[in-house]
Amino acid sequence: MKKYLKLLRVEQWVKNLFVFLPVFFSGKILELDLFGKSCMAFMVFSLTASCIYIINDYMDLEQDKKHPQKCYRPLASGAITKKTAILIGLFIGLLIGGCMLYISIANGMKIQRFNSAILAYFILNLFYTFKLKHVPIIDIFIISIGFVLRVLSGGFITGIGVSQWATLLTFLLALVLAIGKRRGELINENINGQTRKALGGYNVQFADIALSISCTLAIVCYVMFTLSPEVQYKFHPRVFYTVIFVVFAFLRYLQQTLVYNKTESPTKIIYKDHYIQVILLLWLVAFLLQIYFKE
Known part of the structure; x- marks a missing residue:
């Protein structure tokens, strides 16, 4: 099994x-x-x-x-x-x-x-599997679009609208994870030889810069998300303070990536990194309090 x-x-x-x-x-x-x-x-x-x-x-x-x-x-x-x-x-x-x-x-x-979202995800990933995973930049964009389709599909099936800030934030978060994975593969490539054709279009310096830019944009996007009128109206204005957890999570991810070179597979962080697990739990609890106990 x-x-x-x-x-x-x-x-x-x-x-x-x-x-x-x-x-x-x-x-x-x-x-x-x-x-x-x-x-x-x-x-x-x-x-x-x-x-x-x-x-x-x-x-x-x-x-x-x-x-x-x-x-x-x-x-x-x-x-x-x-x-x-x-x-x-x-x-x-x-x-x-x-x-x-x-x-x-x-x-x-x-x-x-x-x-339609499921079909789009399937077709997009077929193109990715057969050709586009070998094309630098496009490969990580397809991965990020896949996460956006996940969020949109959750909205489509429940009839709940997804805001532009939430869509953009999802894309940027996925982009951070994809770039971090490519960077990990580059480190692995230096040790074991080339393992992915698309890596020819990346190097560690480019990955570091792209990762820093994407993390910065994601944090700014999250700040704008918490300050948007719809979010401020729906939740308590103090939802803004959840930015603290988000910044900590991104810094920890950057530490794992740039210092310890442990992010070839982003999912390993969720399963193994206790710092990330605790900060995600605190962020989740904070949002639960804002959503369901805002009075």
Whole structure:
């Protein structure tokens, strides 16, 4: 069972928690109907991402065999055969189609924008898998757009609008993580040789500058988000003070990236870095108090 979970990259599903942001920030996460729809969006996005991962591993099989870490992936190591991977991918594809059909029928065919977001994510990542992941700059932009589609899909399925500041903030946050990962791969490349074609368009100095710019823009965007009239009206004005947690989180991420070179995979931070875990928990609690106990 472990090898199949590894093939699906279940540990990467944490990224799809972004679909819950619209219902969380709207203060309606306790409404079971909307929460259930968000859970459905999470599952559909997770299955879609897993399907893409299978296609990616199938296409990169020979390269992964030569990679110091990727050689342990189920397909590259031979733990799962190519035929089995194809059958699993087809089954997941059918499951995704069934879920999208159910969502459309259950909502009276009024939720086509959600299905369009899923389809856009799938097609965009197919282009990424077959070609665009080898094109510097474009590769990290596609990753960032994928996170935006996650948030938008959470809004589409629940009927909750996503503000421009929230959309831009999501894009910039994802850009920070993508650049940090590329920087980690550059460090790894210096040790083990080239592992990704797109790395030819990056170097550590460029990654450091791009990461600093993106972090700065993300912090400024978050400040503007907390100061926007709609947020100030919806929550208590003291929501602005959650900026403290955000700045700390970005500084910790920069420390991990620039000092310790530990960010080849951004999800590892969420699972292993206790500082980031605590600060995210404090930020979450602070927002919960502003949203649900603002009186």
